[in-house]
Amino acid sequence: MNDGLKKYNRSVCIYEKEAIDTFKDLMSKHTINTVYSYQESGIGITYERDKKLKSLFNRNHIKWCEYQRDGIVRGITNRNGWDKKWFATMNEDPIHNKYSKLSGSVKNHNYLSKSLINKLEDYSTEFQSPGEIEGHKLLNSFAEIRGKNYSKYISKPAESRISCGRISPYLAWGNISVKQAYQYIKNHPNYNTNKRSFNGILTRLKWRDHFIQKFEMEWQIETRCANKGFETLRRRSDSDHIKAWMEGRTGVPMVDANMRCLIKTGWINFRMRAMLVSFASYDLWLDWKNTGNLLAKLFTDYEPGIHYSQLQMQSGVTGINTFRIYNPVKQSIEHDNNGTFIKKWVPELKNLDSSFIHEPWKMDPTTQKNNNCILGKDYPNRIVIHEEAIKFARNEIKKVLKTDNYYETSKKVFLKHGSRKRNTTRVNKKSKQLSLF
Ligand SMILES: Cc1cc2nc3c(=O)[nH]c(=O)nc-3n(C[C@H](O)[C@H](O)[C@H](O)COP(=O)(O)OP(=O)(O)OC[C@H]3O[C@@H](n4cnc5c(N)ncnc54)[C@H](O)[C@@H]3O)c2cc1C
Incomplete structure (x- = not known):
């Protein structure tokens, strides 16, 4: 991500701290008018964290803009009509980020502890390589070659490692969105020759949001x-x-x-x-x-x-x-x-x-x-x-x-x-x- 942001003279900063302390720290150094995030369908502790943040922002007249994540709708009490909305969202134009070029130098925030840096540097090579570029590479190799055997091998412990999408970590970490994956596979020239397999993965992308929607509505589970x-x-x-x-x-x-x-x-x-x-x-x-x-x-x-x-x-x-x-x-x-x-x-x-x-x-x-x-x-x-x-x-x-x-x-x-x-x-x-x- 930082490579892509270089031309705008911007970079992503990572903080290893409680969110509330991080924001207090940032607020003491900068004037903050608005905080942007997506709507997280998280667990009990992240919900409690968000409530604390909301109250901190309210007290300090900071606006918090939370945007819809994939096809998950906040605030609904049942799923009537949800499927239709989901397809509409998936077929919307993807958002293309635009940034102005930041003048002046980017502040170098270094809030990572040595132990976390060591842990990140020790990231096992047996895990899938992280990052947005890897996510897109996997979408491409799935649609080009690997995906033709998707349905055939989906339950085989060895073969599925190749034929499945393998995009789950990238979706979970926000490197790629469900919409990007959906449109890439649906619009790929190989779609017509691999309909069964490609429809199989498209259906599962919808299941993904279906389950997260359930959790958004009832996180107590x-x-x-x-x-x-x-x-x-x-x-x-x-x-x-x-x-x-x-x-x-x-x-x-x-x-x-x-x-x-x-x-x-x-x-x-x-x-x-x-x-x-x-x-x-x-x-x-x-x-x-x-x-x-x-x-x-x-x-x-x-x-x-x-x-x-x-x-x-x-x-x-x-x-x-x-x-x-x-x-x-x-x-x-x-x-x-x-x-x-x-x-x-x-x-x-x-x-x-x-x-x-x-x-x-x-x-x-x-x-x-x-x-x-x-x-x-x-x-x-x-x-x-x-x-x-x-x-x-x-x-x-x-x-x-x-x-x-x-x-x-x-x-x-x-x-x-x-x-x-x-x-x-x-x-x-x-x-x-x-x-x-
Ligand atoms: C007990 C249990 C726990 C699971 N925990 C997780 C989890 O924490 N995170 C996670 O992403 N998946 C979870 N799954 C669902 C599923 O096993 C994984 O999504 C899938 O194996 C990821 O591999 P893939 O990207 O190659 O999937 P593909 O088969 O290529 O599917 C593409 C995408 O569709 C979604 N998807 C696929 N299968 C399902 C499903 N059954 N339900 C909902 N969405 C699905 C995922 O986002 C996946 O990345 C769990 C399943 C079980 C049985």
Whole structure:
């Protein structure tokens, strides 16, 4: 960004301080008339921060201009008519920034601590390279080459790393906007020959805003279940299980491979994220409020609006979505059949052939020895047996479904947040079924 701003004699300054102290500091040195920002659909602490800032600005007669972010509308109470507005916004001309050339020298603000500078300089090369230029490069390579296999490989842990858009960190950090991505893909000459895949990613860009809109309207889902009935579930907080899950040492190869890959690279695909959450929430019966925050720290594309909604959906606590319990062995066989992805991230299992790579617990002691993989020594014994664990989880969930006001609460959630498509699953008996994936 600073490269692009050089010709206007301007630059971006970064402050590492509480926002309120930063502004007080700036106000003591400069006369500030107006503060410009976008409307952030943030979490509890950022909302509290904004309230403090608003009051500081009001007291000092500073105007705060907040602009709409992507297709997210502030102040609405339901989503009637939202889809139409979203398409209208996406098809508007993009804003082209214009700056006057600043006379005089740019003030050199240096408010970053040495430790933060070191941390930024240590940015792992395994993470996606940051910045606006990289975001545009990815849009280009997606539309030119990578995107043709988007739909085919979307759930494959290895192949999706190439065929997915991979633009999520750039959208989350504001390097590119949803409108820019939408228009680039929609108007690309390859659109007509790759309609299925390109429409797939365009739909997901809309989902992005749909989820953030939900969060904008009900940010409390950061800390409580959308259907409050699920608050009564007594989840476990077994620290050994949390540790094993977080370190990718559960003894379940597909879970461990994805967690280790996420730790190292900051990204895994949608289905694998859903599977990790499902494993934590159903198999290990852990509270999504704990595991969700731990997971958020690992994503380079953390976006609270999507994250908390998805966490709740994949943990089955919204009351309006089908319950989805992922079977990690089934996912493994379907999406990494010969175990290439598993072997890359869990090298302890590199000698196992496809009959054991998905379920190493099936090896007898001689097979373990022959494969240089002694369970409990080289690779952990599985910490949970899926079939037994989900039997317990289902029974617990069924108890909530039988409570008096479950249906009424779900209906309220649906009216506020449910999809406006006519053929959507309404809150009915069907949505109370548990689906196995
Ligand atoms: C438990 C869980 C947590 C998640 N947390 C986040 C998060 O913090 N930040 C985040 O950006 N995505 C999150 N997702 C959604 C999804 O996994 C990522 O958006 C996607 O994997 C990003 O990769 P991509 O850019 O290659 O996506 P593509 O498939 O290329 O899609 C393009 C863009 O569409 C949006 N998108 C794609 N899938 C979804 C979806 N299911 N819901 C909403 N928007 C979507 C994203 O902005 C994405 O960048 C989460 C999913 C789950 C199951």
